[in-house]
Amino acid sequence: MQDNRYLLIVDDDATFTRILGRAMGRRGYLVLTACNASEALDLCRQYNPRRAVVDLKLECESGLHLLPKLIQLNAQLEVLILTGYSSISTAVEAIKLGALNYLCKPASVEDILAAFDTDATPGAIGISESPPSVERLEWEHIQRVLAENAGNISATARSLGMHRRTLQRKLQKRPVKQ
Incomplete structure (x- = not known):
């Protein structure tokens, strides 16, 4: 019950x-x-x-x-x-x-x-009219590639063409606001 x-x-x-x-x-x-x-x-x-x-x-x-x-x-x-x-x-x-x-x-x-509240009308939460910043887009891209590589930092760094330590520093920062 x-x-x-x-x-x-x-x-x-x-x-x-x-x-x-x-x-x-x-x-x-x-x-x-x-x-x-x-x-x-x-x-x-x-x-x-x-x-x-x-x-x-x-x-x-x-x-x-x-x-x-x-x-x-x-x-x-x-x-x-x-x-x-x-x-x-x-x-x-x-x-x-x-x-x-x-x-x-x-x-x-x-x-x-x-x-x-599933009865709330769809779209009740406002969506920003302004496009995301370049830093935010970079954060989203890194997260997508990281997910594609099952969280493997080394494989993600190779996919992104960056040094593993650089990627680790970027991931330790809080996500960039919209």
């Missing part, structure tokens, strides 16, 4: 998890928190939550690898991928794997709740 009040938050940032958990608790959710994939899977088995907010980059794991496992345990689970390292390729991959939505950090509690 699925309890619609259970919300699973999977993020390795303890401060963010605590703040989001408190805010969701004030909105009537019974909050479950996990800092890694194994904890998340155990909580999903035990409580059968209705919704989950999953960070894309966990300490040693990827939220994209966790996503299908959560959905396999609970086919009705609505999963929102939340990340500070957004790219078009990871957004597309997350949706293909069954995520309900994909949001970039920082996201407010209202943004997160709105992302779970």
Whole structure:
């Protein structure tokens, strides 16, 4: 039996998890928190939550690898991928794997709740009229090639024609704003 009040938050940032958990608790959710994939899977088995907010980059794991496992345990689970390292390729991959939505950090509690609202009219979130910057396009391209190479830094660097250390430095930076 699925309890619609259970919300699973999977993020390795303890401060963010605590703040989001408190805010969701004030909105009537019974909050479950996990800092890694194994904890998340155990909580999903035990409580059968209705919704989950999953960070894309966990300490040693990827939220994209966790996503299908959560959905396999609970086919009705609505999963929102939340990340500070957004790219078009990871957004597309997350949706293909069954995520309900994909949001970039920082996201407010209202943004997160709105992302779970499937009755919202499509296009309710505004799309910028201005084209992305060259730096943003570079970031998106690197993320796409990295995904094509299954996260292999050396192979990605060869594909992009750049030194591996240069690519690593670019990947350590936060993504460029639109």
